[in-house]
Amino acid sequence: MTAYWHNFFRKHGAALSVFLLASVGFWIFMMIILPQAFMLDFSLRANVPPPKWGTDAHHYTAEHYRYMLYGSAQSTDSYNFVDLSVFARTILAAIFVTLIDLALCYPVAYYLAHAATGGWRRLMVLSLIVPFWVNELLRAFAFKIMFGSNGIINNALMWAGAIDQPYDFIRNSVALYSGLSYAYILLMIFPIYNAVESLDRNQIEAARDLGSPWWRIHKRVVIPHAKPGITSGCTMVFMLTAGALAAPQILGGPSSLWFTQIIYQAFNQAGNWARGSAYAIILLIVCILFVLFMMRVFKVKLGEIAR
Amino acid sequence: MSADVQLHDVWIRFGEFVAAREANIHIREGEFFSFLGPSGCGKTTLLRAVSGFLEPSRGRVLIGGRDMAGIGPNKRPTALIFQNLALFPLMTVWENITFALEVRGAGKAARRKKADELLELIALPGQGEKMVSELSGGQRQRVAIARALAAEPDVLLLDEPLSALDLKLRQHMRTELRAIQQRVGITFIYITHDQGEALTMSDHVAVMSQGVIEQVGDGNTIYNRPESAFVASFVGENNLFSGAVAEAGEEYVTVDTPAGRLRARHARRNGKGQLAAGEPAFVFVRPESLKFAGAAASSESARPLGNRISARIHQQEFEGNLWQVFCGVEGSDKPVKLSMVNDGESIGHAPGEEVTLGFNADLTVALPQGELAAE
Ligand SMILES: Nc1ncnc2c1ncn2[C@@H]1O[C@H](COP(=O)(O)OP(=O)(O)O)[C@@H](O)[C@H]1O
Ligand SMILES: [Mg+2]
Numbered sequence: 001m002t003a004y005w006h007n008f009f010r011k012h013g014a015a016l017s018v019f020l021l022a023s024v025g026f027w028i029f030m031m032i033i034l035p036q037a038f039m040l041d042f043s044l045r046a047n048v049p050p051p052k053w054g055t056d057a058h059h060y061t062a063e064h065y066r067y068m069l070y071g072s073a074q075s076t077d078s079y080n081f082v083d084l085s086v087f088a089r090t091i092l093a094a095i096f097v098t099l100i101d102l103a104l105c106y107p108v109a110y111y112l113a114h115a116a117t118g119g120w121r122r123l124m125v126l127s128l129i130v131p132f133w134v135n136e137l138l139r140a141f142a143f144k145i146m147f148g149s150n151g152i153i154n155n156a157l158m159w160a161g162a163i164d165q166p167y168d169f170i171r172n173s174v175a176l177y178s179g180l181s182y183a184y185i186l187l188m189i190f191p192i193y194n195a196v197e198s199l200d201r202n203q204i205e206a207a208r209d210l211g212s213p214w215w216r217i218h219k220r221v222v223i224p225h226a227k228p229g230i231t232s233g234c235t236m237v238f239m240l241t242a243g244a245l246a247a248p249q250i251l252g253g254p255s256s257l258w259f260t261q262i263i264y265q266a267f268n269q270a271g272n273w274a275r276g277s278a279y280a281i282i283l284l285i286v287c288i289l290f291v292l293f294m295m296r297v298f299k300v301k302l303g304e305i306a307r
Numbered sequence: 308m309s310a311d312v313q314l315h316d317v318w319i320r321f322g323e324f325v326a327a328r329e330a331n332i333h334i335r336e337g338e339f340f341s342f343l344g345p346s347g348c349g350k351t352t353l354l355r356a357v358s359g360f361l362e363p364s365r366g367r368v369l370i371g372g373r374d375m376a377g378i379g380p381n382k383r384p385t386a387l388i389f390q391n392l393a394l395f396p397l398m399t400v401w402e403n404i405t406f407a408l409e410v411r412g413a414g415k416a417a418r419r420k421k422a423d424e425l426l427e428l429i430a431l432p433g434q435g436e437k438m439v440s441e442l443s444g445g446q447r448q449r450v451a452i453a454r455a456l457a458a459e460p461d462v463l464l465l466d467e468p469l470s471a472l473d474l475k476l477r478q479h480m481r482t483e484l485r486a487i488q489q490r491v492g493i494t495f496i497y498i499t500h501d502q503g504e505a506l507t508m509s510d511h512v513a514v515m516s517q518g519v520i521e522q523v524g525d526g527n528t529i530y531n532r533p534e535s536a537f538v539a540s541f542v543g544e545n546n547l548f549s550g551a552v553a554e555a556g557e558e559y560v561t562v563d564t565p566a567g568r569l570r571a572r573h574a575r576r577n578g579k580g581q582l583a584a585g586e587p588a589f590v591f592v593r594p595e596s597l598k599f600a601g602a603a604a605s606s607e608s609a610r611p612l613g614n615r616i617s618a619r620i621h622q623q624e625f626e627g628n629l630w631q632v633f634c635g636v637e638g639s640d641k642p643v644k645l646s647m648v649n650d651g652e653s654i655g656h657a658p659g660e661e662v663t664l665g666f667n668a669d670l671t672v673a674l675p676q677g678e679l680a681a682e
Contacts (some may be wrong), residue, residue, distance in 0.1 A: 202393035209358060210407040210458050211381045220406070224397045 043277035064278030083262060083279075090259035091286065093173075094242040097180045101188040101237050102230065104181070109192035110222065114201065132186060140179055140250040147175035147251075171253040179251045180241050187240065188233040195229025196222060228304035235291050235305070242287050259283055309493040310371030310384060310461035311336040312357060317366035319352050319518075326352040327518045330366070334496060334511070336461075339488050341497045343505040344515030345541070345680065350498040351390070353515075354464050357496065358387045371461060386455035387464040391471070392447055394439045400450055401426070401435030407458035425453040428487070445476045452487065462494045469504065481508055502542050506530065514538045516678065533672060534576045539591040541680035546597070546643045548590040548636075549676065555582045560673045562588050565638020566616040571673035587676045592666050594631070594646040599656065600665030612665025618643060620658050630654050634664065 009017045043064055048057045063073040068087075071080030108128075112121055134142075146152055147169035154166040169175045199222060207217045223230070248258030263283070266276035295302070317330040327349045334340045342350045355361045356368055359380035368375045370384060380387075386407075395403050401422035402409075408418045419435075426432050429449035439447060448468060455463055465484075469477045485508045488495045499505050505512045506526040513523045514537070522534045533539035540547065550564030560573045560582050569590050573580050582588055592614075600612050618634035621642055628649055633642040645664065647654060656662055 200391070200393060202389045202391055203395060205360060205380070206387070206389060206393040207395075207406070209360075209380045209385075209387045210454070211410045212406070213381070213410075216410060220398075220409075221395060 039277045040281060042274055043281050045274055047272050047274040049271075064275045065282070067275060068279060068282055083259075086257045086262055087259045087283075087286075089256075090242055090283075091290070093177070093180075093258075094238050097177060097184075097241045098234050098238045100177070100181045101185055102234060105185060105188040105233065106192055106226075106230070109189050110196050110218075112189075113193050113197035114199075114204065128186060128189065136183065136246050137250070139183070140247050143175055143179040143182070144170070144250055147178070168253075170251065171255070173253060173256055176248060176251040176253070176256065179247045180244060183244070183247055184237045184240050187236040191229040191233040191236075192226055193229075195226040199225045227298065227300055231295060231298065231300045232305040234294075238291065239287055242283065308384075308459075308461050309336040311369075312340075312462055312494065312496065313367075313369040313372075314353070314357075315367045315369070317353070317356060317363045317368065319349070319356060319361065320364040325518055327356070327363075330520050332513060332520065332523060334494060336371075336494055337492055338510040339485065339495045339497065339508055341499060341505040341509040341512045342515055343499055343502055343512050343542070346500050348515045349518040350500075350515060351466055352518075354387070354466055354496065354498055357462070358385050358464050359383045360387075384461040385464055386458045386460035386462075388451050388455050388466060388468045390466045390468070392451040392468070394447060394451055394454070396439050398439070399435065400431075400437050400439060400442070403439060403450055404435070404453045404457050406454060421457060425457055428456070428490070429453045444472050445480065448472065448480060449483075452484070456487075456491060460493065462496060463488075465495065465497045467498050467500070469499075470501075477504075484508060506542075514541060516541070516680075532574070533591070533674065534574055534581075536589050536591075536674045536677040536679055539589070539672065539674060544594055544644065545591040546594065546639075547641070547679075548592075548639065550588060550590065552582050552584050552586050552588050552673070555580065555584050555586075559668060560588070562590050562673050564590060566636050567614075569614045569616075569671065569673075570668040571614075571671035572669060574672050574674050581675050582673060588673045589676050590671060590673050592671045594644040596666050596670035597643070597645040598665050599645075599654075600663040601655075610667040610669065613668045614666045614671060616643075616664050618662055618664050620656055620660050620662060622658055623654065623656075625649075632656075634662070636664075 149166035245260045263279045266272045312334040314330045314332045319327040405418040514521045516537045548564040550562040553561045618636045622633045624631040630647040632645040636643045
């Protein structure tokens with residue numbers, strides 16, 4: 001370890017080394033550790049208005065976590081079905097969106113990496129990236145208009161005679177899932193693309209030469225090779241979908257609440273920062289545990305993802 | 308089972324570029340056939356046309372008499388060993404070897420059994436559980452061979468499979484490959500830019516240059532009876548004298564060169580002589596065919612040294628079994644090389660000395676001037 005740092009300093013020089021270490025340290029501490037530590041601290045204290053912060057009334061308590069489970073700070077008679085079901089639905093929906101993105105992006109990434117050539121490839125990559133210059137809110141509203149009862153999709157379907165009443169895409173969450181799936185599509189495509197691209201083309205040909213049909217080539221050669229990329233894509237899409245706020249706010253139907261919206265309400269409408277923090281921490285921890293669990297199931301190591 | 312392979316007037320184009328032209332070859336079943344040529348001459352391209360990864364722009368590929376047009380690589384009775392082997396790094400050795408069986412739906416027990424058999428064949432018994440990355444270069448090489456053989460192909464295609472190995476291992480693997488070929492008895496089509504490999508292992512060799520098959524024959528024919536300047540200069544070492552044909556007979560031609568008038572065999576192609584009087588020609592003679600034509604030496608020689616040139620010795624190198632002598636000759640910018648078996652005596656000449664070199668006309672060949680192999 002000492003040798004490593006010694007080397008590091010020799011390689012980069014004293015000034016640059018200090019700068020690198022300081023800036024990385026600052027980033028980790030100020031942007032990651034400190035805010036989360038505040039959140040954690042908040043979540044474990046009683047909910048009191050700001051003037052009382054730091055007084056005895058602002059004491060430590062686990063009541064907000066208990067509230068999430070039982071819907072009450074004291075009794076443990078019944079479960080907090082409202083919040084728990086929203087939470088479960090959010091996680092399930094995030095899994096669903098992740099799977100949709102995976103199903104859409106794997107073929108595209110594979111095509112980009114191994115079939116498309118030259119100009120075509122550049123054009124495809126551009127047409128994937130450019131739409132994301134439009135900001136998230138605008139994109140969500142565009143989806144809302146598109147999927148609205150007078151939107152282009154309903155009009156087209158009615159014109160084609162497939163339906164005679166406008167279909168309520170919003171209430172049925174189609175708009176929400178579409179919007180969320182689209183929002184993080186690049187985060188799925190690029191890690192998979194990178195992983196697939198690094199696969200030696202000869203391996204695909206060797207499998208084919210040995211008689212393998214295309215699906216077995218994917219199952220036995222391409223997917224195992226791309227697994228770290230697939231995992232990192234899935235992790236990012238899952239985390240960001242579970243934590244999305246704008247799209248559920250705009251595209252969600254009146255009855256479909258996203259867990260982040262509950263957190264948002266706790267902070268901004270109920271003024272209950274403590275509960276908001278507790279819920280946010282719960283979401284964070286459950287998501288992390290879930291991802292670690294899935295990595296275990298699929299035998300991916302954390303180090304591989306970072307490649 | 309084994310099958311023959313025929314190429315009928317095969318052309319392969321990549322856009323404007325012609326990677327193979329007018330290839331006509333009949334590879335007999337059960338033989339070890341090599342394509343020999345410098346890097347970039349189109350060997351891999353031809354092999355890919357046989358394995359089905361690309362369709363010829365023109366012409367036909369027949370395997371076992373069956374036209375292969377429109378049949379993909381997964382349906383052809385061939386197995387290809389890639390230049391970089393392309394083993395599957397995330398599978399164990401035995402899974403690699405039995406991949407073709409897995410594809411065909413064989414059960415695990417059957418696959419293990421086959422893997423054990425093949426591991427025995429390639430002299431790696433009990434190594435099936437290892438990962439490919441745990442093997443040495445030579446072992447990987449053998450696993451690649453076993454993986455291809457497991458598919459039970461009629462024709463095995465090998466694309467410079469030994470090029471990544473060090474010299475010693477390469478020579479060992481030559482013998483081993485040839486032995487495996489004789490044991491399994493299927494047709495091997497082998498690609499290499501190494502003439503030593505081609506000559507030692509093959510029943511027949513096709514020498515290629517710039518997409519064209521220059522000559523097909525057994526090793527002996529290719530070495531002793533080259534039909535083009537390219538083959539003469541690419542296969543083995545050759546001294547070259549350039550000149551113009553003075554007289555062209557059926558069997559022999561005489562060529563006027565700056566070193567003097569030389570008599571040489573008239574190289575034929577498709578039964579016809581290739582030279583006529585007045586045409587430019589190259590005369591080739593191998594270093595081992597050159598002799599010092601001193602008064603004493605000439606009488607011992609079995610063949611008459613009809614051709615004589617004067618030379619000045621530049622340098623001599625001792626290689627243990629051989630002496631290599633480099634001489635300057637009128638009109639040649641490259642030194643003329645003479646090889647002599649070391650018989651325990653000194654060569655009897657010293658650098659700087661003027662000598663006469665002699666060589667027999669039957670061991671000398673005249674060919675039309677043409678492209679030469681790069682040094
Ligand atoms: N897919 C391709 N597209 C364009 N040119 C190619 C392609 N494949 C090979 N070539 C060209 O064809 C020539 C022969 O290549 P190759 O068969 O790989 O040579 P070798 O195996 O004898 O070294 C080379 O000049 C190469 O650049
Ligand atoms: Mg090649």
